[in-house]
Amino acid sequence: xxxxxxxxxxxxMYPIIQAGMAGGITTPELVSAVSNAGGLGSxxxxxxxxxxxxxxxxxxxxxxxxxxxVNLFVPNEVSASEQTIKKxxxxxxxxxxSLGVHLDELPTTFQQPFEEQVTVILDEQVPIVSFTFxxxxxxxxxxxxKEGILLIGTATTVDEAIAQEDVxxxxxxxxxxxxxxxxxxxxxxxxxxLIGTMSLVPQVVDHVSIPVIAAGGMMxxxxxxxxxxxxxxxxxxxxxxxxxxxxxxxxxxxxxxLTSSETDTTITRxxxxxxxxxxxxxxxxxxxxxxxxxxxxxIQNTLTNKMxxxxxxxxxxxxxxxxxxxxxxxxxxGTVATFIQDVVEQYEQLAEKNSF
Amino acid sequence: xxxxxxxxxxxxMYPIIQAGMAGGITTPELVSAVSNAGGLGSxxxxxxxxxxxxxxxxxxxxxxxxxxxVNLFVPNEVSASEQTIKKxxxxxxxxxxSLGVHLDELPTTFQQPFEEQVTVILDEQVPIVSFTFxxxxxxxxxxxxKEGILLIGTATTVDEAIAQEDVxxxxxxxxxxxxxxxxxxxxxxxxxxLIGTMSLVPQVVDHVSIPVIAAGGMMxxxxxxxxxxxxxxxxxxxxxxxxxxxxxxxxxxxxxxLTSSETDTTITRxxxxxxxxxxxxxxxxxxxxxxxxxxxxxIQNTLTNKMxxxxxxxxxxxxxxxxxxxxxxxxxxGTVATFIQDVVEQYEQLAEKNSF
Numbered sequence: 001x002x003x004x005x006x007x008x009x010x011x012x013m014y015p016i017i018q019a020g021m022a023g024g025i026t027t028p029e030l031v032s033a034v035s036n037a038g039g040l041g042s043x044x045x046x047x048x049x050x051x052x053x054x055x056x057x058x059x060x061x062x063x064x065x066x067x068x069x070v071n072l073f074v075p076n077e078v079s080a081s082e083q084t085i086k087k088x089x090x091x092x093x094x095x096x097x098s099l100g101v102h103l104d105e106l107p108t109t110f111q112q113p114f115e116e117q118v119t120v121i122l123d124e125q126v127p128i129v130s131f132t133f134x135x136x137x138x139x140x141x142x143x144x145x146k147e148g149i150l151l152i153g154t155a156t157t158v159d160e161a162i163a164q165e166d167v168x169x170x171x172x173x174x175x176x177x178x179x180x181x182x183x184x185x186x187x188x189x190x191x192x193x194l195i196g197t198m199s200l201v202p203q204v205v206d207h208v209s210i211p212v213i214a215a216g217g218m219m220x221x222x223x224x225x226x227x228x229x230x231x232x233x234x235x236x237x238x239x240x241x242x243x244x245x246x247x248x249x250x251x252x253x254x255x256x257x258l259t260s261s262e263t264d265t266t267i268t269r270x271x272x273x274x275x276x277x278x279x280x281x282x283x284x285x286x287x288x289x290x291x292x293x294x295x296x297x298x299i300q301n302t303l304t305n306k307m308x309x310x311x312x313x314x315x316x317x318x319x320x321x322x323x324x325x326x327x328x329x330x331x332x333x334g335t336v337a338t339f340i341q342d343v344v345e346q347y348e349q350l351a352e353k354n355s356f
Numbered sequence: 357x358x359x360x361x362x363x364x365x366x367x368x369m370y371p372i373i374q375a376g377m378a379g380g381i382t383t384p385e386l387v388s389a390v391s392n393a394g395g396l397g398s399x400x401x402x403x404x405x406x407x408x409x410x411x412x413x414x415x416x417x418x419x420x421x422x423x424x425x426v427n428l429f430v431p432n433e434v435s436a437s438e439q440t441i442k443k444x445x446x447x448x449x450x451x452x453x454s455l456g457v458h459l460d461e462l463p464t465t466f467q468q469p470f471e472e473q474v475t476v477i478l479d480e481q482v483p484i485v486s487f488t489f490x491x492x493x494x495x496x497x498x499x500x501x502k503e504g505i506l507l508i509g510t511a512t513t514v515d516e517a518i519a520q521e522d523v524x525x526x527x528x529x530x531x532x533x534x535x536x537x538x539x540x541x542x543x544x545x546x547x548x549x550l551i552g553t554m555s556l557v558p559q560v561v562d563h564v565s566i567p568v569i570a571a572g573g574m575m576x577x578x579x580x581x582x583x584x585x586x587x588x589x590x591x592x593x594x595x596x597x598x599x600x601x602x603x604x605x606x607x608x609x610x611x612x613x614l615t616s617s618e619t620d621t622t623i624t625r626x627x628x629x630x631x632x633x634x635x636x637x638x639x640x641x642x643x644x645x646x647x648x649x650x651x652x653x654x655i656q657n658t659l660t661n662k663m664x665x666x667x668x669x670x671x672x673x674x675x676x677x678x679x680x681x682x683x684x685x686x687x688x689x690g691t692v693a694t695f696i697q698d699v700v701e702q703y704e705q706l707a708e709k710n711s712f
Contacts, residue, residue: 002710002711002712157617157618157619158617158618158685159617159619176552176554177533177550177552178551178552178554178555188619191622192619192620192622193619194533195534195618195619195682196532196533196534196552196553196554196572196573196682197552197553197554197555197573198532198534198552198553198554198572198573198574198579198582198683199534199553199572199573199574199575199579199618199681199682199683199686200618200682202575202576202578202579202683202686203618203683203685203686206685206686207685216552216554216555217552217554217555218554218555219555219558220558222558222585222586222587223554223555223558223586225582225585225712226554226581226582226583226585226586227582228585228710228712229578229579229581229582229584229585229706229710230578230579230582231578261513261514261515262513262514262551262555262556262559263513263515263544263548263549263551264548266547266548325555326551326552326555326556327554327555327558327559329514329559329562329563330555330558330559330562347712350585350712351712354358354584354585354712355358356358356581356584356703356706356707356710356712
């Protein structure tokens, strides 16, 4: 497979980045396996306390001496009246009850302390940090860069990519509309920022001079080669790693992905208050059918947290968030090492076969 | 550039197909210029009377001896009460009035006579026919194939592509969500069938054995190369040809495309009753803001027809349908010959530069 100025900077063999999916997916086993296989593993730290992030980093380091990244959620302003929160919580009660649990107390904190997460990253000398949901404060950027940490931003439009370059971010993920999980959109209505990877990547490449990483819809060597043709220096894959044995993905969730088709996902705010792509299930359908009001992100996320965790414990797919991209028919079950090896081999065969 | 079993079958030099855009875009000058330059030009005959189609074919033949295609709309069932039609028409009156015209009589025919269009194609021995909005009757397929005419279908999901192969269609366009103009969706709710090109193409390739043509978001050699990597045997471009000098695109429409960004399009039913991607303008915004009920396709299309024609005459962009895909930042103005030559050169340079 090819190398690029970005793979050189990241010090990785293959231009394959495992997306920093939050919510227990990116176990130390997954992240280290990706890095050990020549890609870039990423700890999805969005929902981690600083303590848990530290533990996760340390456990990953025990398993690899290769570089890996931590992905952080740039904090968003939290604003909702107590009444809104109360109402949103009430409307979730039937779902909670169907699981035999209750949402007893209304939470009062909704996001992890970002600067403390950054401190852990500095302490632990993690070489690469990626961000989504916005641009971190300039001070934070400067502090991380001063320590030689490479910063990767997330953009869903050309303007968002330009904004990243302007503040000194080193590389930018162009997240196409195919991508699973949360949209990184931070400066447009999200509907306007649903640009397919095929057209987003070259347009971003044309308007920034930092390396561009393609994300959205790529599941194998064909997608990675296409990303390269479009001008991306690497590809970020999320869904493809969900069905790897080392991931923290629950079996029912993995099975749902492995048996789903490209038309089974939808973009919804019902789980977190922020639009995200995942497999449609009862929770999404009921909330949409009843036109239930959803609290803004990250409040809704906190309100559904216990429901999702309990549903997961009970293997109840219908009330879990089953984030996935549009390429699920290409999903395969297996180890990370086999996945990456297969991709590399498929890539070499394609490169030989295709006379471009 | 590369050749494939499909380019051989189509008897074209480059794997570039000009989409059969309807509504006066695909002049004989455009279609013949594309075919003369080594691609496949297509007459967008969806809205043409059989007589106009015949004239268009003959004028194209006068300008090229290379193969070209005709694109037809597979007829959809027309069903709406008189009341629905009347109400939809009434709600359009303010827009008509703003142009100083009236929608006097309610139309009673809404689609062109499909079988008569087919007869013209057979008479004129057009070598390639492409379809959108569904699958033609088996009898029609057999009749065309018996004459050695090559048939190209349009699919927006894997299942739609499989259905095309099953009835004997020779090649299938996988239309990704980035694509401008009408969605070809015929067997799913259209929202579920908005699959990005990057993930749609390889999934279609995995499930059919007929050649796949990628469509959606490609504007230059990078996109065509990416399509090839994904397994497509050719790429169909629409928006890229709208700004060619030979097209019938009005200047204001061309200017709108040339100055727009990737976030400026939206998918709307307001013009035709069928979802289509175009640049947002006053008509779309007002109809959506007022939650105006729209008559089903093709009735709404007929009801807005005079409005669109009059707006076009008056160079009033705000009441025209400005169909465009998500790659508009890559648009360029120029002749077809220059466009295709540039793409071919860019392709060769990329193929040399990129070590895949």
